[in-house]
Amino acid sequence: MRRSVGFPAVFVALASGCALGPGPEYAVYDPVESINRRSYEISEGLDRVILRPLAVGYRKVMPTFAEAAVENVFGNLRSTESALSGFLQGEPERGFRDTGRFIVNSTLGVGGLLDIATVMGLEPQQEDLGQVLASWGYTRSRYLYVPVLGPTTVRDLPHLIVRAGLPRLAMHESYNGWAGTIDMASARAEVLLATDVRDEASLDPYTFTREAFYQRRRDAVFNGEPPVEAGFDLLLEEFDEE
Amino acid sequence: MFRIVLTVLAFELAVGSEPEEVVADFHHELLSSMKSSAPFAERYAVLDHAVGEAFDVLTITRVSLGKSWRAQSAEERLGFRALLRELIVATYTSRFSSFNGQRFETVEATEVREGRWVVKTHLVKNDGGIVRLDYYFRDGLIFNVVADGVSDLSLRRSDYASIIGSEGLDGLRRSIRDSIEEYRSSDAP
Numbered sequence: 001m002r003r004s005v006g007f008p009a010v011f012v013a014l015a016s017g018c019a020l021g022p023g024p025e026y027a028v029y030d031p032v033e034s035i036n037r038r039s040y041e042i043s044e045g046l047d048r049v050i051l052r053p054l055a056v057g058y059r060k061v062m063p064t065f066a067e068a069a070v071e072n073v074f075g076n077l078r079s080t081e082s083a084l085s086g087f088l089q090g091e092p093e094r095g096f097r098d099t100g101r102f103i104v105n106s107t108l109g110v111g112g113l114l115d116i117a118t119v120m121g122l123e124p125q126q127e128d129l130g131q132v133l134a135s136w137g138y139t140r141s142r143y144l145y146v147p148v149l150g151p152t153t154v155r156d157l158p159h160l161i162v163r164a165g166l167p168r169l170a171m172h173e174s175y176n177g178w179a180g181t182i183d184m185a186s187a188r189a190e191v192l193l194a195t196d197v198r199d200e201a202s203l204d205p206y207t208f209t210r211e212a213f214y215q216r217r218r219d220a221v222f223n224g225e226p227p228v229e230a231g232f233d234l235l236l237e238e239f240d241e242e
Numbered sequence: 243m244f245r246i247v248l249t250v251l252a253f254e255l256a257v258g259s260e261p262e263e264v265v266a267d268f269h270h271e272l273l274s275s276m277k278s279s280a281p282f283a284e285r286y287a288v289l290d291h292a293v294g295e296a297f298d299v300l301t302i303t304r305v306s307l308g309k310s311w312r313a314q315s316a317e318e319r320l321g322f323r324a325l326l327r328e329l330i331v332a333t334y335t336s337r338f339s340s341f342n343g344q345r346f347e348t349v350e351a352t353e354v355r356e357g358r359w360v361v362k363t364h365l366v367k368n369d370g371g372i373v374r375l376d377y378y379f380r381d382g383l384i385f386n387v388v389a390d391g392v393s394d395l396s397l398r399r400s401d402y403a404s405i406i407g408s409e410g411l412d413g414l415r416r417s418i419r420d421s422i423e424e425y426r427s428s429d430a431p
Contacts, residue, residue: 028400200424201333202397203417204404211400212392219391224374226391228352228360232378 025139026218028210029153036145040206043147047188051148052195054181055188069113070186075124076105076112077170081162085127089135097122126220128163130156134221143210151213261359261379262351268296268384269346269363272334276341282426286335290327293334298383299327305385306398310406318411325418332425343368346375357381 079102086094101117109116133155141155152160168175202208271292275285303323304311349362359379364372378386386395405414
């Protein structure tokens with residue numbers, strides 16, 4: 001019953017996102033900036049008081065090998081989205097590679113604690129449902145800042161939901177408050193350096209986060225090889241006109 | 243023989259350095275800074291020279307300021323250019339301040355069109371992790387650095403546009419000066 005409420009909501013959100021007029025692909029589009037900014041401020045407040053201290057403490061307390069094991073376990077569960085997304089993008093070699101990673105790490109890697117697949121030459125990939133939709137032509141999407149979960153777009157919402165829900169789905173009751181807290185602390189610890197650099201380098205952290213998010217997504221869609229010419233055109237267009 | 247060597251050297255100097263060499267030289271200076279225990283001011287001076295040799299700070303400033311650049315007087319433009327150079331050098335001096343076995347590798351250099359190159363490199367960390375660093379060139383100098391798909395120049399332009407919109411160019415100057423000061427003080431003993 002819960003599903004029947006959730007899926008139409010996502011569908012409507014996606015449909016409204018797809019209905020955008022023409023505009024530059026992968027460019028920042030933030031028509032509800034005032035709401036997003038408010039959401040960002042609330043999230044940042046919570047982050048300063050709860051999440052960041054939790055992540056810093058977690059990193060201090062956890063031995064490196066244990067931290068890696070936690071990342072491996074949750075990463076392994078989430079790699080199923082990457083595998084599915086590889087197939088849905090019409091890149092079966094990527095789909096098979098992630099499927100292979102999941103099987104190897106779930107068995108030889110003791111339920112995902114060890115990343116044996118990488119040692120065997122199956123490098124991790126970062127495919128997701130947002131990239132699937134982008135590869136299907138949904139290249140321009142509205143920006144959303146979801147409280148606590150962070151930056152996304154309407155197109156990338158399914159990825160955000162699946163990413164948050166997969167461990168719960170796979171671990172059932174085992175994904176209790178403790179597991180959820182560790183998952184959250186581990187995820188926040190992974191981006192500590194990035195957010196510290198942002199706080200140091202940015203004059204307007206909201207704009208900085210949004211721009212970086214769009215660029216990272218574009219880079220992910222092109223598997224780390226976005227067309228370089230577009231970068232020159234975009235940045236020097238105005239400059240060359242003079 | 244000596245004359246031949248001199249002729250070759252003169253020719254090399256006349257044609258200037260290839261983008262790959264510019265990046266390699268810059269990386270060499272970054273590594274030296276990381277390995278050095280010298281205070282901020284000394285490392286800053288070395289990297290200031292390196293940035294001056296490798297980066298097109300004028301283009302970076304023009305693109306970063308966007309439409310606001312056109313409304314600036316020649317004097318104001320020079321002022322912003324100097325300020326941005328100071329910020330770029332302070333950023334590198336602060337971020338590349340410790341050495342833990344990292345190394346740089348050049349992956350490939352491609353001429354996208356005449357005078358415009360992209361040099362793709364990797365910063366390899368001691369745990370084997372890689373940060374992709376792509377250097378964009380225009381007329382022999384770097385105008386943009388893209389780290390793991392995120393363009394430094396695009397970030398700068400968006401960030402500055404937002405501050406100019408809310409606080410004007412004076413606000414931007416103030417914010418940049420504050421950032422430079424933070425970099426300097428964060429490195430203080």
